[in-house]
Amino acid sequence: MALGRLLPKVGRVVKVVDEAPLVRTYHVEVEEFPEPSPGQFNVLYAKGMGEVVISVSNYVAGGKSVMEHTVRAIGSVTNYIYAKIGAGDQLGIRGPYGKGWPIREFEGYDVLIVGGGIGLAPLRPLIKCVSEGRDRYGRFTLLYGARRPVDMLYKYEHEEYGRIPDSTVLFSIDAPHPSWRGYVGFVTDLIDKVKLEPANTVAFVCGPEVMMKVASDKLLKRGLKADRVFLSLERRCRCGVGICGSCQLGHYFVCKDGPVFSYQDVKPYLAVRGL
Amino acid sequence: MPMRYFAGDSSALGDLISILRGRGLAVLSYRLWGDLPVFGEVESLRDLSIGYSDVQGPASYRLVRDERGFFRHSYYSPKYALHPPIQDIYEASNGLRAVPARVDTAPMALFGIKPCDLAAIEVLDRVLESDDFYRARRSAVAYIVVEECVEPGDTCFCGSTGTGPAASGGFDVAYARLEGRVLFRAGSERGLRLLEELKLGEAPGDLVERYDEVMEEARRKSSRLPPLDAVIKALEDSAASEGFWREVSARCVGCANCNMVCPTCFCTEFIDSADLSGRARRQRQWFGCLSYTYGQVAGMHFRPELFMRYRHFVLHKFVFYQRQIGLPGCVGCGRCITWCPMGIDLGEVVSRVVSHGSG
Amino acid sequence: MRKLRVAVFKLTSCSGCLNEVIYSMMVHPELLRYVSISYFTELQDLNAVEEVDVAIVEGSVVNSEQEELVRLVRERAKLVAALGTCAVFGGVQSLRVGEDLRTTVLASYPNPDFIRVSPDVKSLDSVVRVDYRLPGCPVNGESLARLLVKLVLGGTETPIHESLCSECKRKGIPCVVVLRKEPCLGPVTVADCGALCPSFGRGCYGCHGLNALVVDKGRLEEFSRVVERLGMSRDDLRALLKAFSHASLSRLSSAG
Amino acid sequence: MLSGLLTRVEGEGQVVLKSAGGKVAGVEVRITEAPRFFEYIVGGRRYSEVPDLTSRICGLCGVSYMLTAAKAFEKCLSVEVPEDEERLRLAILAAERVKSHAIHVVYLHLPDFLELGSLSELAESYSHILRRGMEIALWARKAMEVMGGRFHNVVNVRVGGVYSFPEASKVAKLRQELPRVLEGFLDVARFVMGLGNIPGEAHRLRYMAVRDGDTYPWVGSGVITDDGSYAGADAFESFVLTEQVGYSNALRYRLPTGEPYVVGPLARYNLYSGRLRREVRKFLEEYGYGGPLKNVYQSVVARIAEIYQTLLELQEFFDEYREKSVARAEPASAVRGPCVAVTEAPRGILYHRYALDGELRVRSCNIITPTAQNLASMEEVIMSGLTGVDADARAVEVAKGIVRSYDPCISCSVHVVPAGCTPDA
Numbered sequence A: 001m002a003l004g005r006l007l008p009k010v011g012r013v014v015k016v017v018d019e020a021p022l023v024r025t026y027h028v029e030v031e032e033f034p035e036p037s038p039g040q041f042n043v044l045y046a047k048g049m050g051e052v053v054i055s056v057s058n059y060v061a062g063g064k065s066v067m068e069h070t071v072r073a074i075g076s077v078t079n080y081i082y083a084k085i086g087a088g089d090q091l092g093i094r095g096p097y098g099k100g101w102p103i104r105e106f107e108g109y110d111v112l113i114v115g116g117g118i119g120l121a122p123l124r125p126l127i128k129c130v131s132e133g134r135d136r137y138g139r140f141t142l143l144y145g146a147r148r149p150v151d152m153l154y155k156y157e158h159e160e161y162g163r164i165p166d167s168t169v170l171f172s173i174d175a176p177h178p179s180w181r182g183y184v185g186f187v188t189d190l191i192d193k194v195k196l197e198p199a200n201t202v203a204f205v206c207g208p209e210v211m212m213k214v215a216s217d218k219l220l221k222r223g224l225k226a227d228r229v230f231l232s233l234e235r236r237c238r239c240g241v242g243i244c245g246s247c248q249l250g251h252y253f254v255c256k257d258g259p260v261f262s263y264q265d266v267k268p269y270l271a272v273r274g275l
Numbered sequence B: 001m002p003m004r005y006f007a008g009d010s011s012a013l014g015d016l017i018s019i020l021r022g023r024g025l026a027v028l029s030y031r032l033w034g035d036l037p038v039f040g041e042v043e044s045l046r047d048l049s050i051g052y053s054d055v056q057g058p059a060s061y062r063l064v065r066d067e068r069g070f071f072r073h074s075y076y077s078p079k080y081a082l083h084p085p086i087q088d089i090y091e092a093s094n095g096l097r098a099v100p101a102r103v104d105t106a107p108m109a110l111f112g113i114k115p116c117d118l119a120a121i122e123v124l125d126r127v128l129e130s131d132d133f134y135r136a137r138r139s140a141v142a143y144i145v146v147e148e149c150v151e152p153g154d155t156c157f158c159g160s161t162g163t164g165p166a167a168s169g170g171f172d173v174a175y176a177r178l179e180g181r182v183l184f185r186a187g188s189e190r191g192l193r194l195l196e197e198l199k200l201g202e203a204p205g206d207l208v209e210r211y212d213e214v215m216e217e218a219r220r221k222s223s224r225l226p227p228l229d230a231v232i233k234a235l236e237d238s239a240a241s242e243g244f245w246r247e248v249s250a251r252c253v254g255c256a257n258c259n260m261v262c263p264t265c266f267c268t269e270f271i272d273s274a275d276l277s278g279r280a281r282r283q284r285q286w287f288g289c290l291s292y293t294y295g296q297v298a299g300m301h302f303r304p305e306l307f308m309r310y311r312h313f314v315l316h317k318f319v320f321y322q323r324q325i326g327l328p329g330c331v332g333c334g335r336c337i338t339w340c341p342m343g344i345d346l347g348e349v350v351s352r353v354v355s356h357g358s359g
Numbered sequence C: 001m002r003k004l005r006v007a008v009f010k011l012t013s014c015s016g017c018l019n020e021v022i023y024s025m026m027v028h029p030e031l032l033r034y035v036s037i038s039y040f041t042e043l044q045d046l047n048a049v050e051e052v053d054v055a056i057v058e059g060s061v062v063n064s065e066q067e068e069l070v071r072l073v074r075e076r077a078k079l080v081a082a083l084g085t086c087a088v089f090g091g092v093q094s095l096r097v098g099e100d101l102r103t104t105v106l107a108s109y110p111n112p113d114f115i116r117v118s119p120d121v122k123s124l125d126s127v128v129r130v131d132y133r134l135p136g137c138p139v140n141g142e143s144l145a146r147l148l149v150k151l152v153l154g155g156t157e158t159p160i161h162e163s164l165c166s167e168c169k170r171k172g173i174p175c176v177v178v179l180r181k182e183p184c185l186g187p188v189t190v191a192d193c194g195a196l197c198p199s200f201g202r203g204c205y206g207c208h209g210l211n212a213l214v215v216d217k218g219r220l221e222e223f224s225r226v227v228e229r230l231g232m233s234r235d236d237l238r239a240l241l242k243a244f245s246h247a248s249l250s251r252l253s254s255a256g
Numbered sequence D: 001m002l003s004g005l006l007t008r009v010e011g012e013g014q015v016v017l018k019s020a021g022g023k024v025a026g027v028e029v030r031i032t033e034a035p036r037f038f039e040y041i042v043g044g045r046r047y048s049e050v051p052d053l054t055s056r057i058c059g060l061c062g063v064s065y066m067l068t069a070a071k072a073f074e075k076c077l078s079v080e081v082p083e084d085e086e087r088l089r090l091a092i093l094a095a096e097r098v099k100s101h102a103i104h105v106v107y108l109h110l111p112d113f114l115e116l117g118s119l120s121e122l123a124e125s126y127s128h129i130l131r132r133g134m135e136i137a138l139w140a141r142k143a144m145e146v147m148g149g150r151f152h153n154v155v156n157v158r159v160g161g162v163y164s165f166p167e168a169s170k171v172a173k174l175r176q177e178l179p180r181v182l183e184g185f186l187d188v189a190r191f192v193m194g195l196g197n198i199p200g201e202a203h204r205l206r207y208m209a210v211r212d213g214d215t216y217p218w219v220g221s222g223v224i225t226d227d228g229s230y231a232g233a234d235a236f237e238s239f240v241l242t243e244q245v246g247y248s249n250a251l252r253y254r255l256p257t258g259e260p261y262v263v264g265p266l267a268r269y270n271l272y273s274g275r276l277r278r279e280v281r282k283f284l285e286e287y288g289y290g291g292p293l294k295n296v297y298q299s300v301v302a303r304i305a306e307i308y309q310t311l312l313e314l315q316e317f318f319d320e321y322r323e324k325s326v327a328r329a330e331p332a333s334a335v336r337g338p339c340v341a342v343t344e345a346p347r348g349i350l351y352h353r354y355a356l357d358g359e360l361r362v363r364s365c366n367i368i369t370p371t372a373q374n375l376a377s378m379e380e381v382i383m384s385g386l387t388g389v390d391a392d393a394r395a396v397e398v399a400k401g402i403v404r405s406y407d408p409c410i411s412c413s414v415h416v417v418p419a420g421c422t423p424d425a
């Protein structure tokens, strides 16, 4: 009996990029790894310390594929990775797991992306997907907010986002900052500021759960249907493949049935505090 | 094809154990270890807990010596054998090359497990379908022999959950002990061949009749919950009612005994360790949703209050499992009632949900 | 690998947990190669309160000298770990809290001025910020060793918070309450001892401390009723909780 | 005034040398550890809870505290402890003696003979000895875990006996490992004895130990001194003189004559060496130790003898061990006679006295610890060697070395309060 599912492959960190305070992107090279689709995640293993679930924030195909993982140091394993793992070091890696964004199902639609903070990580492959297959989608809107300008991810790409044809890209920060000339306030406020054609729009949202709820409700108010609004949810996630049980949300296993859900599917569960 | 019943006496059970052992199988059953009801390997009829009765109530379990007694189960369940409490997952010593732990796959037979246990195995089979470690242990089970519950215990409610007191499928042999006689039936071809090997006679009509009567009475006794669909409906409706859940869980201390003894609770946590020579080990162990860490993430908590975790337990058993795997996750064994040190009665809670909903 | 700079301090305690530090070094002798110990009176003569990566503190704080020391330690250590029930909760000596100190001391010592103790017995985290807590009277040596190794490697432990009962059931230990009808504090006690007392057929007396993340006043009241029926009086339960969970007990919320 | 923080001892203390004209003129061994008022905190507790509480007095010899408390109550509540349970308890006590001595000999005391300051230095130069010492300590730990549950604050001692018998297979495993432990122990012992630098000049010393049946001493009916005077356990408190000095948190004790006395391995050895096994005596004779030990530094010899003796006693216990079910002997409901007991903790005589009220709760209590009894002797021996010598750092080191050779346990010596926490009725 092959006991493979929980075994990591050996990955090598080929590059580390500082993104924001306590946030770095780790480019991990690994052989014979299935291609992740946008919104899927990997499980990274820091030897002897434990595993963490991290979205694939970019994928570069090749003989050895390279995947980018944007990690925020916030707990035991992520702090360890932040402090100890650099270019040339190894990280265990398994995946890709979960159901990603159903972007292929929505060819021809206008695409709206709403991201908050570190939540931009799983959305990043979507941006790439839309920009690379530009003719397959309608209008592209990206709304991204962070607490402070420094907390924004992928600052080195923001200009590129703006160059995507037929697109609106808006950024926000939570509180005024001398260097900031964009919007100040919640990213969800930006939803009111953009043109939407509800019948023909699909929305992809990721950020803190409250922000996703506010965003979704606003989008519904603007006429989007709940089954066209997709969220990437988060719960305590240990095994990543739906057997350890810790990520359950109602009857869903966030890792296996998600992390991407349509708002329609999870709305009743999200409506109950602590369910 | 009409069901074929065979008759024998207790010695036939001993013979059955011998036959299974003769096939090189470890025969696992409820047995006594000193004065403790455990689940482990048995070698002969003598090892079975026949002649004992388990008297169960909320927060109370007593074994009494009683020739005519009937033994149901203990805090053990087949889960201990199929989904062990602590398991090694892998070790990595050479860089990050992880070597999977060996899973003991010596062939075994589960013997004298109860219909609720059988139903629980079916639940685990589905929910742990993609768990390689579980599957390895599970496929080592060559035979399942079920003892039907002619006398349900005071905390049992398998009649309500439809998981007992008779076995309905997924077994090889089922037997019922009826006043010194034992009635056998096969649940599979392999089971039938086993019974043939026992060389038992066809059961006489009166014994079969007696069996039907006894099981009917047992079903009645073990159906103390409101109808299952009413329970499910009421639970769904109750989910948002914080006050109700706070109240029914007010006596809970979050010890997670209920999770640990529940034959269908499968959640695990992972433990990592290392040494300084470059070896690392990953293990997993049972973890209860009533425990604090369940729902906790770095920097916040999705179920910070105990009532939320308690609610999850109950809703999961009756509502969410149904949606996950098409079966109720509660098999009505009553273990969580007996082994809750606070004596919280799930059956009562569920009944209260129903009356709360309609009242 | 740069050596991890460690200092080990003892406040008011029995030194038992310090022995578990030594035990960790016995089972992982390599640790000694990767740590440099700047302070550990039990083991070495040279002691100075220097800047360190990790300060391990055993014992409770019972006087102002200790408070000062602990503040100094906090200033100079990147990570402070509270070792054992005394440091985490106050420890058995907390049983004296609430009695009039001066009379107690006067009744005992002719010269009370020399006895420098305050009326309260404080946990470490009521004086300074604590990064890691490892309760137990004594701490579980295996857990401590695992933590120390991880600290040396540059990481830390991923905490799992559960009650003693989980350990009991995982080990298949018969429940003292349900099976033997004896009082046991396991249901409200933090796990990590390996369910020691029940494995010897006796009730837990709570030496790893109250599971205060879960148990609030109301639940504790319910629990008191249960153990009272099993023969442990409220006063006795209260005393055990005070002995091993003083800091948590005094902060218990009324809803949790 | 010159002082040195006491290191490589359990707990917090200080040696202070007083000088006059640059010469040592006086000494104070100060116990600066904050008291924990143990006699006070057991007040009001039911007798059955007391052993688990007193165990917390000391992180090295908790079993002695538990057992002494248990024995005190067994006496006044007329509990017959079944013999097998008593033997098991004594085996746990024996494992504790091995553990305590092994740690002291190798980790705390050996650096003095090698003139090293720390464990890391020891680890660098004498790793094989350290490894052997560690094996003894780890085995003793395992023995305590198997029989008592853990290394300290064991959970398997109760008033009336034990809670359960360990599995025979686990005991058999300990027995199996014993030859290797003995071998390792002999390595360590030969190394220490072979150093040949254990001072031998006579100190003026008086001794006291418990009087035990006919074995090397563990528990006793009372105490005896080197001149043969005997006091029953009940009379112990009036037998010894008690004093408090202003500079220390611990009380101290003297013989009726006012002389300081020594308890612990040295005292036991000098009073009972005739009861040591032949192997043990022969081993000591190889190194020229036949008669009484006269210098406190030689307590390391006594510790070595006791480790050896105790390992052999444990071997016999394991060989005869059979798993049983516990009797759960219950005490009488009324108190008869005083609740007192004396036992030999690793560091010497440990005395407990309790008074119980009608509900069998502690009304008052007095505990006299080994280290407290040794304090006066420590000061005397220091002064006998240092009076008049230059009061400098070297003198402080000498003083500290003397104190260390008593293996003082400061955590336990300081808990003390004199006559009871609540008024004795």
Ligand SMILES: Cc1cc2nc3c(=O)[nH]c(=O)nc-3n(C[C@H](O)[C@H](O)[C@H](O)COP(=O)(O)OP(=O)(O)OC[C@H]3O[C@@H](n4cnc5c(N)ncnc54)[C@H](O)[C@@H]3O)c2cc1C
Pocket (backbone or CB within 6 Å): A041, A050, A051, A052, A053, A054, A055, A056, A069, A070, A071, A072, A073, A074, A075, A076, A077, A078, A079, A118, A121, A122, A233, A234, A235, A236, A237, A238, A259, B296, B297, B298, B299, C158, C159
């Ligand atoms: C589908 C998904 C995608 C994610 N993508 C990213 C990402 O791209 N970048 C990023 O920085 N973070 C991401 N997270 C969150 C990330 O998994 C946690 O921050 C991380 O697990 C914290 O682990 P820790 O060991 O440092 O913290 P600890 O608090 O020590 O956590 C212990 C364990 O709990 C689990 N856990 C803790 N927090 C979380 C959490 N928020 N979500 C899930 N499991 C958790 C993990 O298994 C972790 O090992 C994602 C989470 C999910 C569920």
Ligand code: SF4
Pocket (backbone or CB within 6 Å): B258, B261, B262, B263, B264, B265, B317, B329, B330, B331, B332, B333, B334, B335, B336, B337, B346
């Ligand atoms: S929830 Fe309770 S009654 Fe239902 S299967 Fe689990 S333990 Fe048995």
Ligand code: SF4
Pocket (backbone or CB within 6 Å): B251, B252, B253, B254, B255, B256, B257, B258, B259, B290, B336, B339, B340, B341, B342, B343, B344
């Ligand atoms: S066993 Fe009882 S008290 Fe413990 S968590 Fe379950 S319901 Fe709560």
Ligand code: SF4
Pocket (backbone or CB within 6 Å): C137, C164, C189, C193, C194, C195, C196, C197, C198, C203, C204, C205, C206, C207, C208, C209, D155
């Ligand atoms: S069972 Fe309880 S009292 Fe016993 S060792 Fe464990 S935590 Fe301490």
